[in-house]
Amino acid sequence: MPEAGNPTDKATQTAYEKLAARHRPTAPAWGNLWRAFVIGGLICTAGQAVISFFEAHGYTPTTAAPPTVVVMIGLGSLFTGMGWYDALVTWGGMGGSLPITGFANSIVAPAMEYKREGPVMGVGAKMFTVAGPVIAYGLAAAFVVGAVRWFLGLAA
Amino acid sequence: MSRGVTRLDRGVYALAGVTVAGAAAVGGAKEGAGPLGPRFDLTIEDDLHGTTSFEAAEASLALQAVDQSLKKSGLARDAVDAVLGGDLLNQLYSTNFSARQHQIPLYGLFSACATFTEAVGLGAMLVAAGGVERALAMAASHHMAAERQFRYPIELGYQRALTASWTATAAGAVMLRPEMGEQASDNLGADRAVEGGVRVTAVTTGRVIDFGGHDPMDMGTAMAPAAADTLERHRSATGREWGDYDQILTGDLGVVGSRILVDLVRDGDRFRDRHEDCGRMLYSPDQDVHNGGSGAGCAAAVFAVWAYPRIQSGELRRVLMVATGALFSPTSYQQGESIPAIAHAVEFECIGRGA
Numbered sequence: 001m002p003e004a005g006n007p008t009d010k011a012t013q014t015a016y017e018k019l020a021a022r023h024r025p026t027a028p029a030w031g032n033l034w035r036a037f038v039i040g041g042l043i044c045t046a047g048q049a050v051i052s053f054f055e056a057h058g059y060t061p062t063t064a065a066p067p068t069v070v071v072m073i074g075l076g077s078l079f080t081g082m083g084w085y086d087a088l089v090t091w092g093g094m095g096g097s098l099p100i101t102g103f104a105n106s107i108v109a110p111a112m113e114y115k116r117e118g119p120v121m122g123v124g125a126k127m128f129t130v131a132g133p134v135i136a137y138g139l140a141a142a143f144v145v146g147a148v149r150w151f152l153g154l155a156a
Numbered sequence: 157m158s159r160g161v162t163r164l165d166r167g168v169y170a171l172a173g174v175t176v177a178g179a180a181a182v183g184g185a186k187e188g189a190g191p192l193g194p195r196f197d198l199t200i201e202d203d204l205h206g207t208t209s210f211e212a213a214e215a216s217l218a219l220q221a222v223d224q225s226l227k228k229s230g231l232a233r234d235a236v237d238a239v240l241g242g243d244l245l246n247q248l249y250s251t252n253f254s255a256r257q258h259q260i261p262l263y264g265l266f267s268a269c270a271t272f273t274e275a276v277g278l279g280a281m282l283v284a285a286g287g288v289e290r291a292l293a294m295a296a297s298h299h300m301a302a303e304r305q306f307r308y309p310i311e312l313g314y315q316r317a318l319t320a321s322w323t324a325t326a327a328g329a330v331m332l333r334p335e336m337g338e339q340a341s342d343n344l345g346a347d348r349a350v351e352g353g354v355r356v357t358a359v360t361t362g363r364v365i366d367f368g369g370h371d372p373m374d375m376g377t378a379m380a381p382a383a384a385d386t387l388e389r390h391r392s393a394t395g396r397e398w399g400d401y402d403q404i405l406t407g408d409l410g411v412v413g414s415r416i417l418v419d420l421v422r423d424g425d426r427f428r429d430r431h432e433d434c435g436r437m438l439y440s441p442d443q444d445v446h447n448g449g450s451g452a453g454c455a456a457a458v459f460a461v462w463a464y465p466r467i468q469s470g471e472l473r474r475v476l477m478v479a480t481g482a483l484f485s486p487t488s489y490q491q492g493e494s495i496p497a498i499a500h501a502v503e504f505e506c507i508g509r510g511a
Contacts, residue, residue, distance in 0.1 A: 007366030007494060016367040020377040023415040025318040032315075080311050089313025096313055105313050113309035116209045130312060 032093050039092025043099045047072055069100060076104030081112065106130040159334055161284045165393035167361040171284040175507070176354040177331040178229030179464040181457035182220045184299065184325025187449075190439045195461035197224045203300050203325070211245055214298035214327075215253035217453070218243065221294055221327035222258055225460075229331040231290065236260045236331075240279045241294035242271035243452050244323070245305060250296045260292065268481030269379075269408045270362065271295045272328065272456040273500040276477075277359035279332045280502065284356075289333060296327035297451030306372070306486060319374035319412050321450035324438055328456025330464070332356065335507075353507040354467045357474075360390040360501040364483065368494045372484060375495070376413025376435075376447055379480040382497035383409060384420035386478055390501045391422075398427045402472040405463055406499075407455030407479030410435040410448030434458035434479070455479040467506050475504045 008016075050071050054064035076099075079085040085105045089096035096102055110129050114122035128135065159173030180197045188199030198220055205213040218241070226233060239258070242265040243250045255262040267274040275293035282288040300310055302323035308314060335355065365385050369378030383406050391397070398404065404427065409417055414433045418424045434455045435448030459477060466472040480499040489495075 007496065008368060013368030016381065019419055020369075020380070020412075020416050023412050023419075024374070024377070025412070027318055083311060086311050086313040090315060093315045102313065105311070109309040109312035112311055113304055130308065 035091060036093045036095030038095065039088060040095030040098060043072075043096070043101055046075070047099070072100050073104040076101030077108045080105045080108040085109075103131060103134070106134070159284050159286055161281055164358070165389065167363070168389060168393035169281060169359050170394070171280055171356050171358060173335045174280045174283045174332055174356045175335045176356065176464065176504070177231075177290075177333045178225050178227075179328065179330040179460035180221055180224030180228050181326060181328040181453075181460035182217050182224065183327075183453075183457055184217075186299070186443065187324055187326050187438060187457070190443060192438060192458065192461050195465075196457070197228075197461075200325075203298075210298050210301035210304065211249050212253070214243065214245065214250035214296055214301050214325075215257075217298065217325070217327040218250045218254035218294060218296035219257050221296065221329040221456075221460075222254065222260075222292060225292060225294075225329035225331050229333075231331065233258050233260055236290045236292050237288045238263060238279070238282065239292045239294060240265055240275040240282075241292075241296070241329070242266045242275065243296045244268060244302055250298070250301075250327075251294070254296075267362070267479075267498050267500060268483055269297075269450050269452050269455060270479040270481030270498050270500050271452045272459065273407065273477055273479040273502045274361075276330060276332070276356070277361065277500055277502045280356040281359060283332050283334060291332045292329055293332060294327065294329035295452040295456040297323055297325070297453035299323045299325045299451070302451060316446055317371075317373035318446050319371070319376065319410075321375055321408065321410050321435060321447045322439065322445035323451035324449045324454040324457065326438075326451065326453035326457035328453060328458075328460040330456075330460060354464060355505045355507050356502060357505050358390070358394055358501075358503040360386055360393070362386045362498040362500045363389075364496045364498050366494055366496040369497075370494050372482070372489055372495065374412065374447075375408070375450065375482040375497075376410045377416060378482050378484075378495035379497040379499070380409055380413045380416040380420060382499040383413075383417055383478050383480045386499040386501050387421055387476075390476065390478075390503070394503070398423060398430050401430050401474050401476050403432060403463070403466075403475045404430045405459070405475060405477045406431065406433045407458075407477070408435040408448070408450040409433050409480055410446075410450065412447055413480070437462060452481075463504070467504050470506045473506045477502050477504065 050068045111127045114126040162170040182198040183196045239260045240263040248264045272295035279291035279293040365382040367381045438449035439445045478501045484495040
């Protein structure tokens, strides 16, 4: 009688995994890479166009970054709201997920989804179910990197 | 024919005197566009189905499946002794909320995507044992409602794994009642003659089997051993071989799980000739569902629109249906548990047509 949590013995599991693995299709890696390159490239080109627009209107490369981020997040949110962004990622994979527009998608999608559970326990509580870990560990990583920089005396 | 239940082995029972009086299924737009689409009793175009949430839409689908099967069996709601059924949502949302409408005494069941055969098997045993005259077995699922409970928000972009199944928006219901010749004791409703009817002849209750599959995006791998276990127990207790069945229909193993299952069962080559899988039948390959359909409503709908009419017409004389369910939850998955699975079997036969 196997214990709870230990369903079948390790040897059976390993043998079964080997059998099952033979029948699984493998992801088309080269096709996925190419499509991620196309979608990611298009989004980055759009981002560059926005930066160039701001630079043409009196911003420096440094000061153009914040308004560009705002515009790209706005566009990502708009595409999510229109129901287009998930289709874009289904096709382009990481090319759509990784840019900041994908980050916007990961916040707007749950916000739309949990609207039905109300503004507090729905949207408010669940808006960051997907992006939450990214924000939490992003802040933690920023703290570590910032600390290292400070100790090395590189901080301005 | 007199009714009765005979124990063949632990969890395996031979049944006498129980028939399926009618079966109905409703589906969503994607299911309606699939190969079985034209056979659905109703298809809905709008995922919300006139309600304000996907969960309420699933309950409304469940209610429609119940009502359609009543209509096809020529019975009113108050002529049915019990509904046995379930779905995938927390606390059986759609089963319970549809029962709030139909007011038929309810047994809520959960075996994930194996709920349909659990409900039919249990309902058939209740009818065979006597007392319950008409039992309705149902199961329902909704793609969007399952996505938001088990996976991600609808509009979140992500790539589905090639081994991932697509939870079907579908509900199916079948009416179980005693075979003609033995009138219902209370004579409620109009019992129809069952010329070319479908008899439930044997039931095997599944055990929970876990071979260590961890990936909710690959439920075929997790569920195939459970199907193999139930098939072998059913086969040995009833003394049949794969060739004795015109069709062996598994539920929701999909492309990957079906291939694994052939490797797991005894006499795999002969098994393959008789085997088909509900998950592979509900959608066509160009519908981008990867491994195939799943969800409690998938097996229920495929039985109602595909298998039942074929058994009724005598095209299939004996069918063994084994629906499989992955018994994980987001909690068990996040806590690192592997995926336990279950499979329940029900055997159907055509009653005396062209024998």
